[in-house]
Amino acid sequence: MEEKSVVIIGATGSIGTQTIEVLRKIKGFKLLGFTYHSNEVKAREILKLFPEAKVFSTKKEIESFYDFMESTKPDITVLAIPGFEGFKVALKTIPFTKRLALANKESLVCGGKFIKEEIKRHGVELIPIDSEHSAIFQLMEDNVEKIAITASGGALRDIPLNELWEAKPEDVLKHPVWNMGARITVDSATMVNKAFEVLEAMELFSLRREQIEVYIHKSSIVHGMVFLKDGTVKIHAAIPDMRVPIAYSLTYPERLYEYEEYPEFSTLKFEEVEKERYPLFFLVDEIYDSYTLRTVFNAADEVAVDSFLKGKMSYKDLVETVEKAVEKMEKIEVTSPEELVEIDKKARILTEEVIKNAGKN
Amino acid sequence: MEEKSVVIIGATGSIGTQTIEVLRKIKGFKLLGFTYHSNEVKAREILKLFPEAKVFSTKKEIESFYDFMESTKPDITVLAIPGFEGFKVALKTIPFTKRLALANKESLVCGGKFIKEEIKRHGVELIPIDSEHSAIFQLMEDNVEKIAITASGGALRDIPLNELWEAKPEDVLKHPVWNMGARITVDSATMVNKAFEVLEAMELFSLRREQIEVYIHKSSIVHGMVFLKDGTVKIHAAIPDMRVPIAYSLTYPERLYEYEEYPEFSTLKFEEVEKERYPLFFLVDEIYDSYTLRTVFNAADEVAVDSFLKGKMSYKDLVETVEKAVEKMEKIEVTSPEELVEIDKKARILTEEVIKNAGKN
Numbered sequence A, B: 001m002e003e004k005s006v007v008i009i010g011a012t013g014s015i016g017t018q019t020i021e022v023l024r025k026i027k028g029f030k031l032l033g034f035t036y037h038s039n040e041v042k043a044r045e046i047l048k049l050f051p052e053a054k055v056f057s058t059k060k061e062i063e064s065f066y067d068f069m070e071s072t073k074p075d076i077t078v079l080a081i082p083g084f085e086g087f088k089v090a091l092k093t094i095p096f097t098k099r100l101a102l103a104n105k106e107s108l109v110c111g112g113k114f115i116k117e118e119i120k121r122h123g124v125e126l127i128p129i130d131s132e133h134s135a136i137f138q139l140m141e142d143n144v145e146k147i148a149i150t151a152s153g154g155a156l157r158d159i160p161l162n163e164l165w166e167a168k169p170e171d172v173l174k175h176p177v178w179n180m181g182a183r184i185t186v187d188s189a190t191m192v193n194k195a196f197e198v199l200e201a202m203e204l205f206s207l208r209r210e211q212i213e214v215y216i217h218k219s220s221i222v223h224g225m226v227f228l229k230d231g232t233v234k235i236h237a238a239i240p241d242m243r244v245p246i247a248y249s250l251t252y253p254e255r256l257y258e259y260e261e262y263p264e265f266s267t268l269k270f271e272e273v274e275k276e277r278y279p280l281f282f283l284v285d286e287i288y289d290s291y292t293l294r295t296v297f298n299a300a301d302e303v304a305v306d307s308f309l310k311g312k313m314s315y316k317d318l319v320e321t322v323e324k325a326v327e328k329m330e331k332i333e334v335t336s337p338e339e340l341v342e343i344d345k346k347a348r349i350l351t352e353e354v355i356k357n358a359g360k361n
Helices: A014-025 A040-049 A062-072 A085-096 A106-121 A131-139 A182-190 A192-205 A243-251 A291-309 A315-328 A337-360 B014-025 B040-049 B062-072 B085-096 B106-121 B131-139 B182-190 B192-205 B243-251 B291-309 B315-328 B337-360
Strands: A004-009 A029-036 A054-057 A076-079 A099-102 A125-128 A144-151 A212-216 A222-228 A233-237 A267-269 B004-009 B029-036 B054-057 B076-079 B099-102 B125-128 B144-151 B212-216 B222-228 B233-237 B267-269
Touching: A004 A014, A004 A062, A014 A029, A014 A040, A014 A076, A014 A243, A029 A040, A029 A062, A040 A054, A054 A062, A062 A085, A076 A085, A076 A243, A085 A099, A085 A106, A085 A337, A099 A106, A099 A243, A106 A125, A106 A192, A106 A291, A106 A337, A125 A131, A125 A192, A125 A243, A131 A144, A131 A192, A131 A222, A131 A233, A131 A243, A144 A192, A182 A192, A182 A291, A182 A315, A192 A212, A192 A291, A291 A315, A291 A337, A315 A337, B004 B014, B004 B062, B014 B029, B014 B040, B014 B076, B014 B243, B029 B040, B029 B062, B040 B054, B054 B062, B062 B085, B076 B085, B076 B243, B085 B099, B085 B106, B085 B337, B099 B106, B099 B243, B106 B125, B106 B192, B106 B291, B106 B337, B125 B131, B125 B192, B125 B243, B131 B144, B131 B192, B131 B222, B131 B233, B131 B243, B144 B192, B182 B192, B182 B291, B182 B315, B192 B212, B192 B291, B291 B315, B291 B337, B315 B337
Parallel strands: A004 A029, A004 A076, A029 A054, A076 A099, A099 A125, A144 A212, B004 B029, B004 B076, B029 B054, B076 B099, B099 B125, B144 B212
Antiparallel strands: A144 A222, A222 A233, A233 B233, A267 B267, B144 B222, B222 B233
């Protein structure tokens, strides 16, 4: 087999670092280049491991990076940067790669239809990296009636409801299962991340909202289920370790990664999502059919989480801010990526206003 | 799509009857003919539903049935008769069909290598009907490390161990999940059926004994699991209803059967198989590498179960009879199906002797 060339966008973050680990373990893949945002120390460490790779700072060298993509046309591009920025970068890189291994959520959450148009236009393979979507991708076949994805329930899953609204950043950042970036750990506590995953699943697998169920599954062993029309349910389980779905996104349709361990199965429990504990999760039902509202949902959450993590607002304010921002935005049709970028900007300003006004009360 | 022709061997039994139900619900399949053993009333009922089908008594018209197979060459043959007889019938019908949908266990348990040789020689598809093997078949892919199949644990799973050996036929026949024939219900209590399924899985999927795990799973929702080398586990679940795997064996690779219900998932439990409760299950480890001993295991069980059901021996005697018969037989190499048929006969005589001698003590 010829070596496959890989580019990592966001190599020094959580997914990026684990992609590097995977690349050191599997054969037949070559790191052509990578980007980093601000962690120069880690970028240099990666260069030591892969001295032939080209490195780009997304702050200073983003245009040279796109030129590099255009001239090298890598087999696989791993998009591992967080936030709405990922949507813009995805649109720029899709034309120059054969496969987009996607870890960025916002690309599909906010701009699903534009990403999918570009993917189709350029004949690119879109492979999800998220453990839940990788699970569904691996189980998918015709005749699907519905799917289910699981949620750990985040750091506040067992806190008494009357203490929930007083939770501090340090409480929220103690994720019971996954070790991830700060924003996604907060999003896991509010289950905003699971709302995002519902939206991503709609895009990736062309499903309607009502075809996607979410179960709280505290041991995080089962990641996804596919319910077929003949009564069969296929379930995907694995030890929660992102290197497994990352490796699959690189080696698909083969499985070249080796992992010695399997989950402990003796009891598997699945529970319903509590409405009172996770109001932001249920917001998905009001926004899923509008790319504008999805973008506001994301932007408001990004701004509010940042504010919460800096100690500027309570957990209760975080939840209410997102709810109010979504409520205030009108549901307009988006016809271009540029419009979406404008909406994202407006949504952030709107959210800041919501926060300011809340302070006045 | 052109209509596919189906023949059912053993149409009036449990699997046969359910195959008839499935054929009435799915489109694109035509019942060409069927056999029955002794239930003429049911055979006539089937003829009313499918008046164009040819019917054969296996007692009186087995040779005409084989002629019918040779002249019609059906697309799919469902082999749904129980016992060692199934092995002989399988060998006779394989040359005349495109797909063998196999419910008979003994074909692979006793004569796996001969069946597989014939299947290969005639380019026939072998599709398992058993819920566990259908599950594994549906999940199978490259890079399998091991598989697991589940067991309900049978009617005696919760009886205190000190009362186990006194169990009466009426206790044993109360299966907690599946409604099946009498012998297989007893085999479910002793877990001889699960020993058979391990052997079948070895044959169907070319696995070594140590690659097959068995878990007690009382709710019988999960039927099989496939453990892949990259740490991924794929799990198959469905309401325990044989019509689902029967339909799959007919419609594969498509799923044309519609089933409205999914299992209730809130808690799934998997337990180890108790050595003390299921000694006959663990006998599989002593016999799996010899077709002679497998055939003795089956024959001894068939004879002993019959004797137990007729009230002629205790549950304890049933277990001990099978153990002794297997112990007494020498492990000779079988080189032809004819030799295997002889071994089956000898094993029955040997078992009768074991029973007689036990009576003398």
